[in-house]
Amino acid sequence: MKIAVIGTGYVGLVSGTCFAETGNTVTCVDIDQAKIERLVQGEITIYEPGLEKMFLKNLRDCRLKFTTDLKSGIQGAQIVFLALPTPSGEDGSADLKYVLGVADQLGYLLEDYKVIVDKSTVPVGTADKVRAAIAKHAKVEFDVVSNPEFLREGVAVEDFMKPDRVVIGASSDRAKKVMGDLYAPFVRQGNPVIYMDEKSAELTKYAANSFLATKISFMNEIAQLCERLGADVDMVRRGIGSDKRIGKRFLFPGIGYGGSCFPKDVQALIKSSEEVNYDFQILKSVERVNEIQKTHLIPKIEAHFNHDLKGKHFALWGLAFKPNTDDIREAPALYIIQSLLNSGATISAYDPEAMNNVKVLLGDSVKYSMNPYETLKGADALIIATEWSEFRIPDFEKIEQILKNKVIFDGRNLYSRDDLKEFGIEYYSIGR
Numbered sequence: 001m002k003i004a005v006i007g008t009g010y011v012g013l014v015s016g017t018c019f020a021e022t023g024n025t026v027t028c029v030d031i032d033q034a035k036i037e038r039l040v041q042g043e044i045t046i047y048e049p050g051l052e053k054m055f056l057k058n059l060r061d062c063r064l065k066f067t068t069d070l071k072s073g074i075q076g077a078q079i080v081f082l083a084l085p086t087p088s089g090e091d092g093s094a095d096l097k098y099v100l101g102v103a104d105q106l107g108y109l110l111e112d113y114k115v116i117v118d119k120s121t122v123p124v125g126t127a128d129k130v131r132a133a134i135a136k137h138a139k140v141e142f143d144v145v146s147n148p149e150f151l152r153e154g155v156a157v158e159d160f161m162k163p164d165r166v167v168i169g170a171s172s173d174r175a176k177k178v179m180g181d182l183y184a185p186f187v188r189q190g191n192p193v194i195y196m197d198e199k200s201a202e203l204t205k206y207a208a209n210s211f212l213a214t215k216i217s218f219m220n221e222i223a224q225l226c227e228r229l230g231a232d233v234d235m236v237r238r239g240i241g242s243d244k245r246i247g248k249r250f251l252f253p254g255i256g257y258g259g260s261c262f263p264k265d266v267q268a269l270i271k272s273s274e275e276v277n278y279d280f281q282i283l284k285s286v287e288r289v290n291e292i293q294k295t296h297l298i299p300k301i302e303a304h305f306n307h308d309l310k311g312k313h314f315a316l317w318g319l320a321f322k323p324n325t326d327d328i329r330e331a332p333a334l335y336i337i338q339s340l341l342n343s344g345a346t347i348s349a350y351d352p353e354a355m356n357n358v359k360v361l362l363g364d365s366v367k368y369s370m371n372p373y374e375t376l377k378g379a380d381a382l383i384i385a386t387e388w389s390e391f392r393i394p395d396f397e398k399i400e401q402i403l404k405n406k407v408i409f410d411g412r413n414l415y416s417r418d419d420l421k422e423f424g425i426e427y428y429s430i431g432r
């Protein structure tokens with residue numbers, strides 16, 4: 001099948017590459033000329049395990065193409081995916097200007113029947129708005145379908161190739177058939193395609209992200225309670241996670257959820273609820289708890305240093321919002337950095353993939369190190385903000401030798417207090 005993907009960000013690039021991998025011819029379109037030039041040259045623009053190899057293979061085999069020209073990009077395509085940004089607007093609602101802007105252009109450009117698919121995360125009712133925007137100028141038949149994306153950064157290729165489910169919101173049988181054919185290779189792997197109406201599909205995406213964010217904030221509150229009552233959140237997590245109704249996953253407390261999705265999608269669902277006069281109380285609390293959690297380590301650090309951080313120097317391990325990605329959007333590490341800098345402290349940071357992105361954002365207000373141990377020189381403490389696997393079993397002897405003050409503040413609960421006691425390192429973590 002011939003398909004077009006508009007937007008070559010995270011979702012566009014991963015889905016375009018994976019659709020090419022399953023035998024389709026895919027043209028990806030983006031307005032960012034520099035990005036398209038890099039992609040055409042075979043330079044991958046995001047770090048995502050497993051993606052580069054698949055990307056290069058399909059580029060070489062001409063199943064994957066890139067252009068800045070929307071008109072030629074959609075030529076001959078049966079399906080046009082919109083993988084465009086839907087950032088938070090000023091009031092927290094999802095800003096649809098990118099999606100509706102492209103929909104408007106598509107109205108002029110369509111020359112034959114196509115299925116236009118919202119892959120972006122969009123509020124309920126957007127499929128109708130996209131349909132209306134295209135219909136204003138379209139001279140041919142078309143259908144609009146909602147097909148939200150559930151991939152996680154860091155495991156995006158696996159999530160895309162073996163999804164738990166594919167949700168398709170479509171009211172036209174013709175569009176359902178086209179989408180069914182596209183996803184047939186995924187169905188053959190035994191994964192369900194769930195058909196529904198467009199509005200339910202749109203809400204399913206927000207409900208999934210909001211539910212997962214709720215699990216995390218709930219566990220972060222249990223962790224707060226553990227610290228006050230002397231319980232161990234790891235034990236509580238294992239105790240409740242083995243109940244199949246609760247499940248083991250997404251119960252890890254930490255320094256709050258970040259990334260490009262949970263913060264904005266929780267906010268957008270609260271806003272959508274307000275628009276229909278519904279006060280989504282649980283979600284408002286989920287958001288409040290997360291705000292507090294992002295800087296939960298700071299009071300511990302302040303108390304340890306008698307509330308005077310001026311002139312203190314900190315080693316920071318981890319900048320990405322989670323491991324296996326270079327994405328720093330809403331990364332909790334950024335909030336920690338800002339708070340420490342505001343208190344007059346200095347920071348040496350290390351991240352295996354995200355340092356270049358942080359350099360662009362923060363310049364040299366932070367010192368960057370080539371490896372984790374280099375950050376420790378002259379540091380008053382080590383702070384851990386991302387659970388990269390290389391931080392999980394470090395050389396504690398080396399840490400003890402290099403750190404000026406033998407103390408670790410761990411926002412991801414990577415170590416056990418007893419292990420660190422052996423090395424004479426003081427240890428603070430979350431909910432333990």
Ligand SMILES: NC(=O)c1ccc[n+]([C@@H]2O[C@H](COP(=O)([O-])OP(=O)(O)OC[C@H]3O[C@@H](n4cnc5c(N)ncnc54)[C@H](O)[C@@H]3O)[C@@H](O)[C@H]2O)c1
Pocket residue numbers: 006007008009010011012029030031032035083084085086098101102119120121122149150151152153260261
């Ligand atoms: N990042 C994720 O893990 C993820 C997962 C599931 C769903 N989503 C949703 O998917 C959507 C896209 O997210 P993303 O992270 O891929 O976004 P992104 O910001 O990484 O990329 C969006 C791309 O769209 C391009 N673009 C903007 N306007 C354009 C236009 N008029 N024509 C062509 N290209 C244009 C930008 O240049 C950019 O390359 C969002 O709605 C997001 O919520 C994201």
Ligand SMILES: O=c1ccn([C@@H]2O[C@H](COP(=O)(O)OP(=O)(O)O[C@H]3O[C@H](CO)[C@@H](O)[C@H](O)[C@H]3O)[C@@H](O)[C@H]2O)c(=O)[nH]1
Pocket residue numbers: 121149150151152153154209212216249250251252253254255256257258259260261262321322
């Ligand atoms: O037990 C957990 C699990 C996650 N997190 C944090 O939650 C955030 C989000 O993590 P994750 O969901 O793994 O990453 P994303 O790539 O943002 O993926 C989410 O957002 C995407 C965009 O909508 C969806 O497609 C995915 O299904 C959804 O998991 C990160 O800051 C994690 O550190 C925790 O604190 N504890």
